[in-house]
Amino acid sequence: MADKKIPEVDIIVDEKAGVIKEVEQPKKLRSKKGHERRVNGTIYTVLTIMSIVWLVPFVFLVLQSFRSYKLEKGGMVDYLIPKTFSLDNYAFLFEGSNFFSWCGKAMLLAAAVALAATLLTHFLGRSLDRADASRGKTTLTLGAAMAVCYAALAIAAGAVHGQALGQRLVPALLGLVLFTAAGVIFARIYLKQDDKLLRSLPGYVAEDKHEGAKKVATLAAELWALALLCQCIVAPMQASQYIRWYGNTLTIALFTAVIQTVIVLSVSYALSRLRFRGRKLIMNTVLVLGLFPGFLTMITLYFLLKQMGLTQAGAVPGLILIYCASSGMGYYISKGFFDTIPKSLDESARIDGATRFQVFLKIIMPLAKPIVIYTVLMAFMAPWGDYVFASYVAFGHQEGYNVAVGLYNWVNTNDFQNYFTRFCAGGVLVAVPITALFMALQKYYVEGVTGGAVKG
Amino acid sequence: MVDLDYLKLSKPQKMLHDLGQFFARLPGRIGGGLKGLALAVGRCLKGLGLSIADLFTTFKNGDWKTRLSYLVMGSGSMARGQWGRGLLFFLFQTVFNLYMVNFGIGYLSKLNTLGVVETYKEGRKTVYGDNSFLILLYGVLTLFFVAAFIYTWRVNIKQNKISQQLLASGHKLKSTKDDLASLADSQFHKTLLALPTLGVFVFTILPIFFMILVAFTNFDYNHQPPAKLFTWVGLENFRTLLSSGTASYGDTFRQVLFWTLVWAFFATFLNYFLGMLVAIMINKKGIRLKKVWRTILVMTIAIPQFVSLLYVSKMFAADGLINTYLMKWHWISQPIPFWTDPGWARFTIILINIWIGIPYLMLIATGILMNIPADLYESARIDGANAMQMYGKITLPYMLFVTGPYLLTSFTGNINNFNVIFLLSQGKPMGLAGNAGYTDLLITWLYRMTVTDTNYKIAAVIGIMVFVVLAVINLVVYNLIPSVKNEEDFQ
Amino acid sequence: MKKILSLVLAVALVLTLSCAALAEGYSGDLKVWVADAAVDFTNQQIEAFKAANPEFADMTVSVEAVGEGDAASKVITDVDAAADIFGFAQDQLARMVAAGAVEIVEPANAEVVKAENDAGAVAAVTMGDELYAYPLTSDNGYFLYYDKSVVTDPSTLEGILADCEAAGKSFYMEINSGWYQTAFFFGAGCTLTYESDNDGNLTACNVDYASENGLKALKSMIALANSPAFVNGSSISNATNVAAIVDGTWDTEAAKELFGDNYAAAKLPTVDGYQMSGFGGFKMLGVKPQEDEAKLAACDALAAWLSSGDVQLARYEVLGWGPSNLAAQQSDAVKADVALSALADQLQYTIPQGQYPGDYWSLATGLGDNIIGHKYDGADDEALMTALTEFQDTCISYAG
Structure with missing residues (x-):
């Protein structure tokens, strides 16, 4: 508010005297604007200082990562700006691998195959749906189309990346199943015109004409990502140690994200909406179990995994198993979210004859998008920072390390002198994607945490 | 105290009174709790007795199908046409029998001694004897398996009884197809919970039970399978940990426990109030670039802790950045022993934890502050309240009410906050x-016991102690919260 | 008839014996754990070993990079999954023997080891009267690296500190480590050793820190901590502004790069009139107990090969690890090495590091931290003696 030149006045009605008086506002209120500006000024100063303090370590970290380990020796040196900015540290991380050439070829290949697959799916799907063919026929045709696309991808990948045909049978089959299944699912979702149950929901909005184009574009993007993934399986790149650790952690994170979400949502839905004998017992048991420290069971878990052969060379599946198996105990926040969805939706659907499973899948899941994203985000981010279990399960087998163990060894073991700047570079490469992901999905994180906290 | 008199007291006096009442009633409450426990145990035993009696009556009243099920699980169901169920039961029994004959009996029999056959050398090669670890592990697994079998057998009998009664009264039994369909409907909870429960059981309950048992053995680096055996020692480990005297485990335990509680207290409440302060500052009307401030602070959450904490710990080292620059500017002449002096180390850790913790709390506080109806503040301002009074009478109670349980979970989490301590100071x-x-918390001490010292027996006892501490805290707080927060006052 | 029978039996016997002789050797898997820097070298040596010993040519040997510090803990945690041959330092030997994680050296090899390696190394691998590992290096001791242009005379600590202070540079020594700390105490004349039995249990402690000598040592350390040039640390790669550092041969390359033309090394200086002493450390290869005699024989053979004189010399040339083999130590290359000469010079003042309980290291760190934190500044002799007595009593309590 601009400062007025006219003195501030208050109009007071003096009823007894029957007069309207003008009284000058006391000084306290007049200087309130100045006071508020001073307060705001202080707040701005404090916030600026805070921002600097919070950002400073990361800025230094990034700066240090540009200090070449070959040219400027030393761990934590006493100057901040490197004398020469060089990418030596980053180059070291990729040393001995064909990362860049592989990526280039892979992305182009994936784009070509995704485009072909999308067009095929789009036109095939459209024509079959119009003809009102039975579900089975549509799925079969789409599946066959996907298989053809995958075969084309596999052959092309072999040729482009210089891998021999028929070198990897099992991974190739796995990729085939993945590609076909995912393609069919995507196609059904995006091209399906008719869904009675969805239409019956209040607030269902009919499609607009841009929906179609958006759907196809999304389908193309997802097929592209899938084709990229399949190339990792069929014609993997030659990796350096850091890339292998990064790849391990990425694999663990992806699998954990999916499996853990499924488990947590199942458990929280069951405890929230379904009533059965033993429900209270389960909730109390989980509460009590949660009071035990997690590391207590490390040695037992290690030997359990060892009996199953999932340590050392099998560290990656072993870690996925550890993270996912007990994840059902972390149902609390999701349950709080499910509790807020009105039960009337369930009831009306059940009256219409849906089974509980259909209610879960078709009605509740679409509404649970925020909590699903929150759970996926949390499950994805956790494996990147886990040092304890990862180092224990890998048991000295360097190929099975995740990034945390590898980088921790670089900076804390006396065997690795002079790895400090390389640690900084490795840390930056881990931090940047995770931070970007978190910032993009920040809204869901806040919803999840405050939702759970508020509901208590 | 009469209610009217109570209402006349001021706020702090009320709290004092509540606290006093809580402790006064405590013996009564504990007595009541114990009585309740005894009653519950009594009820359990009675239930057990009834169950066993029921077994006999079912056998007496049962037809040949039911009676056969006592021996061959599932035969009754199969004979009555419920092939799916019957087959499942039968399969379970077969697997159980095979397991017991081949492994179970062997391990169970050695459970009381945990192995007696020692390792010996034949010439140059080693011939391993009993492996105490595997005996204990598989022994416990077998015990659980036996318990599960008895439970399943009981269920089998009950189902037979119900089926028999249903048939006698003229109803039809559910076919296998019905059973499968019900998995998606009335038994949906079983479908949803089957796999998670199995996972929790094998990967949490079994290991915890196992480690609790280890606390009663002498499993350490001197008794390391497969070369050496370990055996039961009863409560000796607990005596060691709780022993008195200086330079003993007991003394260390008390010191570490004290620091753990102090740390958790500071880490939770300092972060809480500072985070709230920051949130209020950013949220204040008239502050621009709200999103920018929040984004900058939130970025620190996203960056993996092992990167940021490792770097920051090096920053505070004796020859790290902080000391170097402080010495360059001649503020100090000797490097500050951030990590080598106990007092400094503890202070530094709490300080750095503030750096980590404020963004979380700020986010939560922001979300909640936005929910406080603005007209509350307006009316307060019209009434002439200043900022401090508004904070104390509106913001603070609301926040405390809403995040009470969160504070408890946060406190519990900080007691077990391994990452911060381990990465910063180990x-x-x-x-x-x-x-x-x-600067060791109970949990980092536990980690060192397990991984570096391989002294599992002490690690197990420490783990149990952590559990006891957390259980006590949770119980106390859950009972205190209702008496401290007062809904009418809040409104 | 009898003659034919006995002939047949004799032939059968000969055939079986020859088959047994041919069947000697081992063709299964073998796992080796060495430090990250030594992986490539070890792989080459294994190829050479297989070439020289055809009965082991079919073995599959995998080499993994596991640091010596971690190796011992990992082997004790899970002997079954651990490597068959692993490198570790001698301070872990007692724990490993107590846990039954390391096998006695084959008697024939033991004789060779005793004859060919220096006394300190042999003492380090011995527990009771058995040899439990194959010595690899005698260079796990420490000495002084310094910048020739800053430190003119490295023979006294006071001189070094004066030079560093004048040039505004630092003198690094990790006095809060029970390993480096002993340089003062042992140099002043104190003892601190533990006796152990064949099973690796500590039976007795010989310590006399609470004495005039101990007081002298403690005062030297307090004076050092009060010097503006002093920084606590021992890693030259993480050092800033360093002119002199008490460090070991693992940092030779880093020191050479940092000091460039001014690189120099010497034995530890004297302080307050007495020569700083310390520990001599040794690295060794252990073999884990095997259930298969053929595999054990293979492990023994490979370990003996990797710790033989020629391979130790080759290892020095590639990695710079000072050999424990007497013949290798006399070679020209080793003698010409500045750092190793300094170390050899220093080694005559050191005692071989025996077995110490894990708690000792924490205790010593506590003492060092107190010195660094200036807790003892201005304390009188009585207070210092109390601290030393407490230290001594705690050390004694760790034995038996």
Whole structure:
């Protein structure tokens, strides 16, 4: 508010005297604007200082990562700006691998195959749906189309990346199943015109004409990502140690994200909406179990995994198993979210004859998008920072390390002198994607945490 | 005290009164709790007795199908046409029998001694004897398996009884197809919970039970399978940990426990109030670039802790950045022993934890502050309240009410906050007996016991102690919260 | 008839014996754990070993990079999954023997080891009267690296500190480590050793820190901590502004790069009139107990090969690890090495590091931290003696 030149006045009605008086506002209120500006000024100063303090370590970290380990020796040196900015540290991380050439070829290949697959799916799907063919026929045709696309991808990948045909049978089959299944699912979702149950929901909005184009574009993007993934399986790149650790952690994170979400949502839905004998017992048991420290069971878990052969060379599946198996105990926040969805939706659907499973899948899941994203985000981010279990399960087998163990060894073991700047570079490469992901999905994180906290 | 008199007291006096009442009623409450426990146990035993009696009556009243099921699980169901169920039961029994004959009996029989056959050398090669670890592990697994079998057998009998009664009264039994369909409907909870429960059971319950048992053995680096055996020692480990005297495990335990509680207290409440302060500052009307401030602070959450904490710990080292620049500017002449002096180390850790914790709390506080109806503040301002009064009478109670349970979980989490301590100081400076350090939490001490010292018996006891501490805190707080927060006052 | 029978039996016997002789050797898997820097070298040596010993040519040997510090803990945690041959330092030997994680050296090899390696190394691998590992290096001791242009005379600590202070540079020594700390105490004349039995249990402690000598040592350390040039640390790669550092041969390359033309090394200086002493450390290869005699024989053979004189010399040339083999130590290359000469010079003042309980290291760190934190500044002799007595009593309590 601009400062007025006219003195501030208050109009007071003096009823007894029957007069309207003008009284000058006391000084306290007049200087309130100045006071508020001073307060705001202080707040701005404090916030600026805070921002600097919070950002400073990361800025230094990034700066240090540009200090070449070959040219400027030393761990934590006493100057901040490197004398020469060089990418030596980053180059070291990729040393001995064909990362860049592989990526280039892979992305182009994936784009070509995704485009072909999308067009095929789009036109095939459209024509079959119009003809009102039975579900089975549509799925079969789409599946066959996907298989053809995958075969084309596999052959092309072999040729482009210089891998021999028929070198990897099992991974190739796995990729085939993945590609076909995912393609069919995507196609059904995006091209399906008719869904009675969805239409019956209040607030269902009919499609607009841009929906179609958006759907196809999304389908193309997802097929592209899938084709990229399949190339990792069929014609993997030659990796350096850091890339292998990064790849391990990425694999663990992806699998954990999916499996853990499924488990947590199942458990929280069951405890929230379904009533059965033993429900209270389960909730109390989980509460009590949660009071035990997690590391207590490390040695037992290690030997359990060892009996199953999932340590050392099998560290990656072993870690996925550890993270996912007990994840059902972390149902609390999701349950709080499910509790807020009105039960009337369930009831009306059940009256219409849906089974509980259909209610879960078709009605509740679409509404649970925020909590699903929150759970996926949390499950994805956790494996990147886990040092304890990862180092224990890998048991000295360097190929099975995740990034945390590898980088921790670089900076804390006396065997690795002079790895400090390389640690900084490795840390930056881990931090940047995770931070970007978190910032993009920040809204869901806040919803999840405050939702759970508020509901208590 | 009469209610009217109570209402006349001021706020702090009320709290004092509540607290006093809580402790006064405590013996009564504990007595009541114990009585309740005894009653519950009594009810359990009675239920057990009834169950066993029921077994006999079912056998007496049962037809040949039911009676056969006592021996061959599932035969009754199969004979009555419920093939799916019957087959499942039968399969379970077969697997159980095979398991017991081949492994179970062997391990169970050795459970009381945990192995007696020692390892010996034949010439140059080693011939391993009993492996105490595997005996204990598989023995416990077998015990659980036996318990599960008895439970399933009981269910089998009950189902037979119900089926028999249903048929006698003229109803039809559910076919296998019905059973499968019900998995998606009335038994949906079983479908949803089957796999998670199995996972929790094998990967949490079994290991915890196993480690609790280890606390009663002498499993350490001197008794390391497969070369050496370990055996039961009863409560000796607990005596060691709770022993008195200086430079003993007991003394270390008390010191570490004290620091753990102090740390958790500071870490939770300092972060809480500072985070709230920051949130209020950013949220204040008239502050621009709200999103920018929030984004900058939130970025620190996203960056993986092992990167940021490792770097920051090096920053505070004796020859790290902070000391170097402080010395360059001649503020100090000797480097500050951030990590080598116990007092400094503890202070530094709490300080750095503020750096980590404020963004979380700020986010939560922001979300909640936005929910406080603005007209509350407006009316307060019209009434002439200043900022402090508004904070104390509106913001604070609302926040405390809403995040009460969160504070408890946060406190519990900080007691078990391994990452921060491990990455920053690894528990150093060392100096306490039993290989503990001055910034060690119970949980980092446990980690060192397990991984570096391989002294599992003490690690198990520490784990149990952590559990006891947390259970006590949770119980106390859950009972205190209703008496401290007062809904009418809040409204 | 009898003659034919006995002939047949004799032939059968000969055939079986020859088959047994041919069947000697081992063709299964073998796992080796060495430090990250030594992986490539070890792989080459294994190829050479297989070439020289055809009965082991079919073995599959995998080499993994596991640091010596971690190796011992990992082997004790899970002997079954651990490597068959692993490198570790001698301070872990007692724990490993107590846990039954390391096998006695084959008697024939033991004789060779005793004859060919220096006394300190042999003492380090011995527990009771058995040899439990194959010595690899005698260079796990420490000495002084310094910048020739800053430190003119490295023979006294006071001189070094004066030079560093004048040039505004630092003198690094990790006095809060029970390993480096002993340089003062042992140099002043104190003892601190533990006796152990064949099973690796500590039976007695010989310590006399609470004495005039101990007081002298403690005062030297307090004076050092009060010097503006002093920084606590021992890693030259993480050092800033360093002119002199008490460090070991693992940092030779880093020191050479940092000091460039001014690189120099010497034995530890004297302080307050007495020569700083310390520990001599040794690295060794252990073999884990095997259930298969053929595999054990293979492990023994490979370990003996990797710790033989020629391979130790080759390892020095590639990695710079000072050999424990007497013949290798006399070679020209080793003698010409500045750092190793300094170390050899220093080694005559050191005692071989025996077995110490894990708690000792924490205790010593506590003492060092107190010195660094200036807790003892201005304390009188009585207070210092109390601290030393407490230290001594705690050390004694760790034995038996």
